[in-house]
Amino acid sequence: MEESYRCWLQYRFVQDTQRFYQYRKWVSNIVVARETEIINSAARELQDALKSMLNLKPSIWRHPFHQQPFLFLGSYEDINPENHGISASLLNRLDDEGYLLKTVNNQILVIGKTDRGTLYATFHLLRLLQCEQPIDSLEITDSPKNQLRMINQWDNMDGSIERGYSGNSIFFRDNDFVDDLTRVKNYARFLASVGINAISINNVNVWNLETRLITKEFLPKVKEVAEIFKSYAITVFLSINFASPIELGGLSTADPLDRDVQKWWENKAKEIYQYIPDFGGFVVKADSEGRPGPFTYHRSHAEGANVLARALKPYNGKVIWRCFVYNYLQDWRDRSTDRAKAAYDHFGPLDGQFLDNVILQIKNGPMDFQVREPVSPLLGAMKKTNQMIEFQITQEYTGQQIDVCYLVPQWKEVFDFDTYAQGESSTVKSIVNGSLYNCKYSGVAGVSNIGDDVNWTGHALAQANLYGFGRLIWNPDLSTEQITKEWIYLTFGIHQQVVEPIKWILLHSWETYENYTAPLGVGWMVNPNHHYGPNVDGYEYSKWGTYHFADRDGIGVDRTVETGTGYTAQYFSPCSEIYNSLECCPDELLLFFHHVPYSHQLKSGKTVIQHIYDTHFEGVETVKLFIKLWDSLEGKIDNGIFQNVKERLKRQLENAIEWRDQINTYFYRKSGVPDEKNRMIYR
Amino acid sequence: MEESYRCWLQYRFVQDTQRFYQYRKWVSNIVVARETEIINSAARELQDALKSMLNLKPSIWRHPFHQQPFLFLGSYEDINPENHGISASLLNRLDDEGYLLKTVNNQILVIGKTDRGTLYATFHLLRLLQCEQPIDSLEITDSPKNQLRMINQWDNMDGSIERGYSGNSIFFRDNDFVDDLTRVKNYARFLASVGINAISINNVNVWNLETRLITKEFLPKVKEVAEIFKSYAITVFLSINFASPIELGGLSTADPLDRDVQKWWENKAKEIYQYIPDFGGFVVKADSEGRPGPFTYHRSHAEGANVLARALKPYNGKVIWRCFVYNYLQDWRDRSTDRAKAAYDHFGPLDGQFLDNVILQIKNGPMDFQVREPVSPLLGAMKKTNQMIEFQITQEYTGQQIDVCYLVPQWKEVFDFDTYAQGESSTVKSIVNGSLYNCKYSGVAGVSNIGDDVNWTGHALAQANLYGFGRLIWNPDLSTEQITKEWIYLTFGIHQQVVEPIKWILLHSWETYENYTAPLGVGWMVNPNHHYGPNVDGYEYSKWGTYHFADRDGIGVDRTVETGTGYTAQYFSPCSEIYNSLECCPDELLLFFHHVPYSHQLKSGKTVIQHIYDTHFEGVETVKLFIKLWDSLEGKIDNGIFQNVKERLKRQLENAIEWRDQINTYFYRKSGVPDEKNRMIYR
DSSP states (O other): OOGGGGTTOOOOOOOOHHHHHHHHHHHSEEEEOOOOHHHHHHHHHHHHHHHHHHOOOOEEESSOOSSSOEEEEEEGGGSOGGGGTOOHHHHHHSOTTOEEEEEETTEEEEEESSHHHHHHHHHHHHHHHHTTOOOTTOEEEEOOSOSEEEEEOOBOTTSOBTTOOSSSOSSEETTEEOSOOHHHHHHHHHHHHTTOOEEEOSOSSOOHHHHGGGSTTTHHHHHHHHHHHHTTTOEEEEEOOTTHHHHTTOOSOOOTTOHHHHHHHHHHHHHHHHHOTTOOEEEEOOSSTTOOOGGGGTOOHHHHHHHHHHHHGGGTOEEEEEOOOOOTTOOTTOSSOOGGGHHHHHHGGGTTOSOTTEEEEEESSSSSSOSSOOOOTTTTTOTTSOEEEEEEOSOTTTTTTTSOOOOHHHHHHHHHOBOOBTBTTOBHHHHHTSTTTTOSSEEEEEEOOOOSSTTSSSSGGGHHHHHHHHHHHHOTTSOHHHHHHHHHHHHHOSOHHHHHHHHHHHHHHHHHHHHHSSGGGOOOOBOTTTOOSBOTTTTTTSSSSOOOOOOSSEEOOOOOTTTSOOGGGGSOTTHHHHHHOTTTSOGGGHHHHOOEETTOBOTTSOBHHHHHHHHHHHHHHHHHHHHHHHHTTTTTSOHHHHHHHHHHHHHHHHHHHHHHHHHHHHHHHHHOOOOTTOOOOOO | OOGGGGTTOOOOOOOOHHHHHHHHHHHSEEEEOOOOHHHHHHHHHHHHHHHHHHOOOOEEESSOOSSSOEEEEEEGGGSOGGGGTOOHHHHHHSOTTOEEEEEETTEEEEEESSHHHHHHHHHHHHHHHHTTOOOTTOEEEEOOSOSEEEEEOOBOTTSOBTTOOSSSOSSEETTEEOSOOHHHHHHHHHHHHTTOOEEEOSOSSOOHHHHGGGSTTTHHHHHHHHHHHHTTTOEEEEEOOTTHHHHTTOOSOOOTTOHHHHHHHHHHHHHHHHHOTTOOEEEEOOSSTTOOOGGGGTOOHHHHHHHHHHHHGGGTOEEEEEOOOOOSSOOTTOSSOOGGGHHHHHHGGGTTOSOTTEEEEEESSSSSSOSSOOOOTTTTTOTTSOEEEEEEOSOTTTTTTTSOOOOHHHHHHHHHOBOOBTBTTOBHHHHHTSTTTTOSSEEEEEEOOOOSSTTSSSSGGGHHHHHHHHHHHHOTTSOHHHHHHHHHHHHHOSOHHHHHHHHHHHHHHHHHHHHHSSGGGOOOOBOTTTOOSBOTTTTTTSSSSOOOOOOSSEEOOOOOTTTSOOGGGGSOTTHHHHHHOTTTSOGGGHHHHOOEETTOBOTTSOBHHHHHHHHHHHHHHHHHHHHHHHHTTTTTSOHHHHHHHHHHHHHHHHHHHHHHHHHHHHHHHHHOOOOTTOOOOOO
């Protein structure tokens, strides 16, 4: 198997002799205190890893013993905490997925609050071993900070993936499930290793064939997939078609208040749970970009979501209802409509009307996964509604896994953003972890970036986004530095010569991509449809509500209360005032909120036009530096990965140059202002 | 059968009583002096038409008689000219396709120089009857002014048509020929009725499957189609893949100087002519937009064409070699490369090197079928090379049969353009009719606009383009007025209430389309790929070599000798000086040749920017007038056609408004100059 296929579960042979023998001492004997499917997965992972790292086949025991050191794999109920100096209160503080790693006398306890915790503890221990950390005196407790930690696959049954840049689906091919589910199982391992506990396996745009996933035609296959994920503590969801009662049920309506429709969904839920008793529920994109929804019947989104929620309720199923609802047939001439306002306007008034097993899934920004956007004002705006946030791991607008763009810093900024929804410290992370409003359900979803490319993510460095997503949503307080180092250690080993260049590239990649693409938060200067490469006016006269309004004098979208669309008023104070004020608005979002002359002076001291030129020249230079840094790794890392990234960086440089030149020429032609530093701007 | 299906061969019942009886008198008896396939077609057409127009089943005779009037259908050899007052010299002046229509005593002679002429004479007579003209004293001789009068189908075997806007192919479906060739036969009738004598039936881009059209797998079907066309005096050509020796022959090269390659083509020609003894030859798009060609082997286009010509020569076959060769991977930053110069640069130096059965097919303009372009400077530039011109009947850049755009006036302008290649009166028509340089072969090709839509052309008024193409290339001296009236008479009848509105729409449609789209000859402000609707910067940073260079100060492409690309030097004097001069260059081509400030004053007295605003407002107003005029026809014409055009005009208005607003806003934003008349320009 190619190295790139194994991602961050390389389980490299331990080079340090001291560690090697220390580890062997502890792990040659493993006590597996109870057998569940999940604990079996943990034990299997452990055995495979130890074979690979220590050339060791550990002895497995059912009960503890005293003479030799051993690893104790089990749950809370399998030990007497007091015997091991563990306070009951400590364990009580852990939630069901929490765990303890503790070295006590001759054993290392690998203990979960439940077997799910055991699995996570095992992966934690393996992480330590791979990073060659000491394990002689472990005392670690951890619990995930977010409840639902979910992946959304946008896979279609023909094998294609919407916004997929890594080959075809690992789930579907030729309008059916794939025969060989090996990759699905390995995917489950990767996801579990970073704490993911839920997955929806089909595209949120549910086409004809995919509508039938919830029928007996495909449910046996869904069940098969769900069982694989279940053994890794991951719950399977399906995206459904709101018009299913018509498409599948032959009803004349999908009106959520129609009794037959309600009955149909009740029966459908019953049928699904007969196949898959722990089925997670539905993900729904309704009344969005042409998909059917409750609006057809003049019903609200709450009424739409609740008909599903009521049907799933008896089985503890959830409805994840996406808030990506806006007018996608806008007229560019109309300056009063503002797509950024749509989610808040649609959903805000419905607060309190959703059943308690509905969760609203809100994209991190108000537009659509741009390289730079403000945080969605809907996050925190609904006090009586379960909310989760949606990130996009797949790099639709951020380089499509051709350009490197490590998104953990972006996501962390979003998590740390203070909405002031309940005064200071009302951060996004406190909203999506459910603590701010004490939500019953909450969490984080991410749109997957994997496909059937050998290395899963097309660009090997894009594996870091999947790893980082899992780790960060497990605990948004982890530092970017730590997550990044971890991923490099696990993927490439711990040698500084290798670690530092890769870390530098990753940590500068988002800023670099931002530098050479759309400036100052304005977004959308991208080729329509496929969304790769520059096209400054590509969306300027479109129906999508995505404009920059550049003219000979200035650029930007006036979203102020006084003269603009009034979008800034959707934020809590003082964010609303900060964004509304030309003086206070942060540079990086200036053009998202304000229309300014090219001569406008930024806080950086530069004019807007000079900032555009400077960042675009800088962006290209940084990519050249990436290439230099990467080239220094030749011979020091796996050659397959080396060549893969080298080839992508070459394409990234071409892309960055094209962006630089098109953007600079466009704005030079429009503004007539020359570059202060007299660099090459094509007429 | 729907009326729209019958196009201009409606054969309406003759309403005028006097004419009705006059016609019946002459045509109740028909002498068919000889039987050939082609004369049989003519006789059949005549009988069908008379049945429909006069409710008459004429008696057919083998020999003339004296008592009653009759129609005499035959060729020159069937009569004694002197007996009919026809001078031998008159008949000698007619070429093989020429004919005579003459009323002599009790007979109307419908006489061709050959049976092909007889067919054309028959259609001429039928045209007269349909227009309710007197036939008591006919004395008409006519010959086509152009030798090859050709249609190029861009049909693919999967049934799709490149740049087709009228449904799918009538030739191919599901990667094979269609089973039912009825439509092909009717198409042959329509083409013959306007004098077309050649057709290539597959796309010039020859993909994998189509490459195999010249193999025994498909040649029997090609033969079947060719026989249908043959009975209407139309010769069938095929577009071929230059790499056929590799693809089909298994050779390792397609090098035209390779002996095996030459042999392969010789054998291939032999094989084809065994199936189709009167096969026309090959149409070739080589080294163009990614298609294979002689450049791969460092051979010239002459060497490439000649290998085919040599193979076809023994069978009198021809090679039609397209000159649409340019760098399609241009860098927009490079201002020295000029796509407009490419055809001349590539082919000019090869004059005299092509074998005499090669004909170069040159697009009318140097770019690609824009609504307004100068005439290609390659036309007339090669004195020792057979040349034909290529027009595009299908409305790729001219409204796609959604917007009405009657192209006869455009083509006529091209024909009448004086190249000064041999001093004054070196018109394009004198080049393509072979007279200027006394070419062995010459002619005109047009890219077909038909598909399997019931009305053939999607937009019923687009039938006029096919009709007009045929009539105009038969004789470029026909007036637009005459061709247009003829088509309306034949299609809709002769009532002035009907004729005048339709004529007004047709005759103003090209100018109107030009008005609301790209101004002053600059072209290309269109959505990339599909080429419908506005996108001012759509091609501005592309690889296609199609730029307008608009900045805050001005717009246009400097193609002058002094400061630009030097393209103007490709014309003969005085055209080169006229185009090169800012003062002399005609307004409508100004931006094709010059980069000027928005404030530049046109010959019309307007500034460039005001011209842009004015024409775009006017364009929309004229479309509104089209709608009014068309609405006046309700109840007066076939309702199917009425509704079809009404629906298209509605879409045209939407398109015109979108063009107006995007163009005006774009240039207002860029120039900052307000409209003098203060009309609505969106910011």
